[in-house]
Amino acid sequence: MVQALFFDVFGTVVDWRTSVARELAQFGARHGIDRDWEAMADHWRGLYQPAMERIRSGSRGYVKLDTLHRENLDSTLDTYGIGEVAEGVRDGLSRAWHRLDPWPDSAPGLTRLRTRYLLAPVSNGNISLMVQLARHGGLPWDTVLGSEIAQDYKPKPAVYLASAAALSLAPQDCMMVAAHNDDLFAARASGLKTGFVARPVEHGAAQTTDLAPESDWDVIADDFLDLAEKLGA
Amino acid sequence: MVQALFFDVFGTVVDWRTSVARELAQFGARHGIDRDWEAMADHWRGLYQPAMERIRSGSRGYVKLDTLHRENLDSTLDTYGIGEVAEGVRDGLSRAWHRLDPWPDSAPGLTRLRTRYLLAPVSNGNISLMVQLARHGGLPWDTVLGSEIAQDYKPKPAVYLASAAALSLAPQDCMMVAAHNDDLFAARASGLKTGFVARPVEHGAAQTTDLAPESDWDVIADDFLDLAEKLGA
Missing domain, CATH: 1.10.150.240 (Putative phosphatase; domain 2)
Structure with missing residues (x-):
């Protein structure tokens, strides 16, 4: 896909x-x-x-x-x-x-997904920050993309488009995976596929936002292992 | 170091x-x-x-x-x-x-070096090319840096300097490792440390260039395993 x-x-x-x-x-x-x-x-x-x-x-x-x-x-x-x-x-x-800890399913899910897909963070974090988080959490990225590549911040289209271009891929050959509906609306507007994974306690037990998908995202998963399952990895 | x-x-x-x-x-x-x-x-x-x-x-x-x-x-x-x-x-x-094959010592040497250092290609190859080579050869980069980050080609100083800046490091906290003396002269001129590893058959059995170090590079090694040894990894 x-x-x-x-x-x-x-x-x-x-x-x-x-x-x-x-x-x-x-x-x-x-x-x-x-x-x-x-x-x-x-x-x-x-x-x-x-x-x-x-x-x-x-x-x-x-x-x-x-x-x-x-x-x-x-x-x-x-x-x-x-x-x-x-x-x-x-x-x-x-x-x-x-030194942020990954959610428990992040590293094992990414390790499964890596068998079938190229993986990159497309974050607002800068390259060195992403490299340190990857070392801290065992995140098997192929390379770091995102805001520093684009010299701008999500949800500006340049960040999604520069990241796809860095892999020499068309936007529709890339899927943005996020726990935030606004990130996915922006990625879709730039032509990327979309995957939603709810993180219902990101903001603590009383979280009220992003508890559920707000559109018909291409994939909707419970966590990264479920995402791997649904993406055939 | x-x-x-x-x-x-x-x-x-x-x-x-x-x-x-x-x-x-x-x-x-x-x-x-x-x-x-x-x-x-x-x-x-x-x-x-x-x-x-x-x-x-x-x-x-x-x-x-x-x-x-x-x-x-x-x-x-x-x-x-x-x-x-x-x-x-x-x-x-x-x-x-x-789909270029690594030299036999490259992946095992990098894997040892990774225990102590951040590792990145600073090549004239573009990001997607480097990602594909890493997948093909099992090269454990932390991220891809180099020409595409700098939008220019080695030995222009911008390539070395942009790569150090992407890791939020000063040039002297980075070491350029190459089998080519000209790459190391340029890296040194930008303030980086230098490591020479001879690859005497890169150009075939009749190779005449880069058979030996042409300056007092900071480290001189026989291959990547020897480099790991000499860099304490």
Whole structure:
């Protein structure tokens, strides 16, 4: 059906919220600080879309997501009244985004899918961030594609189209796999096939968004092993 | 010493000449044509530098090496008096460059090196070509860097510098590994560390070039297993 599978990463492949909250809690324990670390992870992540929007709109040139995460950390620390943190500690905290644990089915599912398809992250994360996550979680990518290749951020069409072009494939020979309906609407608009995998606790037990597919995506799967089954891998 | 190893691929990781000559011979056998297939492989490869030079000099915009290989095949077939080959057959022949066998020590050496370093091809080959070679030869790259990332061709500094920047590393935290002294002179000029591995039969038994290191490269190894040994992996 398709030759390559493109994966959203934050939320779809890795559980960013639990991992970031854990690193924030470890930081708190080391420094004798107590906060609601999951809420702080959500706040930090909440600054992600507006920061990218300045780049998508053209009011700022492309910078790596690592840079945005670091800037947004400064703002988050201020908001949580923890503004007295040294630069080196901030750098280390920001690298929490390089150590996100995959969902349990991600690596085994990708390993099965790899027997039949080319696999690449098409994430808003930059190349070095994706390489570190792959090492951390054993994710068997063929290469890293996505935002840094395109020098822009999803859901801009350039990110999907540049990723297909990098593999010398037509958009319809690629499938975007994501836990987010908006990512799939954008990928479909660029001519890619679409696969939805629900991640119902990405935002915690009270999650209300993306609990179900919002369109007739080409494949709808429960997890990456189910995806492998449905894609014949 | 360094965090990432960058590899030249054609000649350093894979034995392009034997592999291309073999595919040409198979093509000849299917079509009842006899030629000196190794000489024809050399001729095809010989058009590589002048084709890239037009792009390096700015007289042509960046196109993928796949495109140059395909154009150079047309010229080579004409030179060898085999101009009556169908388009589809030419496309298949050109993909010989996607099926190059690695030298015997390449995959085991890279697998050892991977335990300690990030690994990426920094080749003039395009991303999809590198992905196909990795699948064909079991080459465990972390991601594909090189010419397509930089939209230019080695030995232009942009290719080395863009590859280091993609991993968010300074040039001196990266080592270029190549069987070609000119690649290493260029990498060193851009601030990278250098590793030389001789491939004395890349051009056949009568090879006269790159038989020995021509400078005090940071590491000089007999093959990739020796390189792993010398780099502590």
